[in-house]
Amino acid sequence: MVGRVRTGIPGMDEVLHGGIPERNVVLLSGGPGTGKTIFSQQFLWSGIQNGEPGIYVALEEHPLQVRGNMAGFGWDVRKYEDEGLFAMVDAFTAGVGKSREYERYIVHDLTDIREFIDVLRTAIKDIGARRVVIDSVTTLYINKPAMARSIVMQLKRVLAGLGVTSILVSQISVGERGFGGPGVEHGVDGIIRLDLDEIDGELKRSLIVWKMRGTSHSMRRHPFEITDRGIVVYPDKVLKRKGVIELE
Numbered sequence: 001m002v003g004r005v006r007t008g009i010p011g012m013d014e015v016l017h018g019g020i021p022e023r024n025v026v027l028l029s030g031g032p033g034t035g036k037t038i039f040s041q042q043f044l045w046s047g048i049q050n051g052e053p054g055i056y057v058a059l060e061e062h063p064l065q066v067r068g069n070m071a072g073f074g075w076d077v078r079k080y081e082d083e084g085l086f087a088m089v090d091a092f093t094a095g096v097g098k099s100r101e102y103e104r105y106i107v108h109d110l111t112d113i114r115e116f117i118d119v120l121r122t123a124i125k126d127i128g129a130r131r132v133v134i135d136s137v138t139t140l141y142i143n144k145p146a147m148a149r150s151i152v153m154q155l156k157r158v159l160a161g162l163g164v165t166s167i168l169v170s171q172i173s174v175g176e177r178g179f180g181g182p183g184v185e186h187g188v189d190g191i192i193r194l195d196l197d198e199i200d201g202e203l204k205r206s207l208i209v210w211k212m213r214g215t216s217h218s219m220r221r222h223p224f225e226i227t228d229r230g231i232v233v234y235p236d237k238v239l240k241r242k243g244v245i246e247l248e
């Protein structure tokens with residue numbers, strides 16, 4: 001039986017029938033503001049609390065902003081960076097400005113996927129990472145969609161090869177039906193999709209596990225909330241178009 005990596009997000013491991021199978025590369029897909037970043041940071045924080053080192057690759061926000069936002073949820077990673085339980089890969093600043101002085105892992109040229117993978121591999125080996133988040137993987141191929149599959153497959157080889165369980169954040173547009181393009185969707189081991197839908201004049205959050213190799217999982221659309229302490233998923237509730245329905 002494959003080992004499980006518990007997300008530690010309340011309710012989510014029930015939806016996943018125990019957690020994400022070890023070494024899976026999971027696409028976490030959703031439109032703007034659906035909670036992808038918070039979900040993936042909570043996944044890393046739960047790992048740290050469990051003694052599993054984790055890496056956050058920042059492509060969309062300044063590393064300082066990432067640390068600040070995480071601390072806002074009570075997930076202050078600074079101490080764990082010193083202890084070697086957490087590492088930030090700065091793929092945002094390109095080493096411009098002060099980041100050169102305080103960031104340990106910097107990707108200078110995002111057009112060079114080899115450099116990106118080298119920096120990531122070094123960080124994983126340095127701290128013995130068990131969990132990795134790339135936020136977002138879309139940024140790596142936004143200007144070269146034809147390369148998307150090849151980039152994801154290269155990442156998958158490295159990540160699974162080093163034994164880590166990973167979340168690749170995939171940005172899609174509001175109303176888009178897919179998860180980030182066919183090449184990517186078939187290549188990854190799992191797809192979790194986060195949604196924000198306007199129902200009766202109110203935005204409702206929900207998620208669905210579309211695929212997850214190595215396990216059965218809920219086939220339902222579950223509502224979730226974002227609170228001051230992060231995400232809470234409701235495995236006993238289903239979001240239908242007319243609203244939330246309680247399961248028996």
Ligand SMILES: Nc1ncnc2c1ncn2[C@@H]1O[C@H](COP(=O)(O)OP(=O)(O)OP(=O)(O)O)[C@@H](O)[C@H]1O
Pocket residue numbers: 030031032033034035036037038039060171226227228229
């Ligand atoms: N403390 C909080 N309590 C409740 N909701 C919050 C809190 N902090 C943030 N949010 C919600 O989370 C949303 C942002 O979530 P997140 O950054 O994870 O989205 P995302 O899917 O990564 O978006 P994008 O792709 O645009 O970066 C905000 O728009 C807000 O609705």
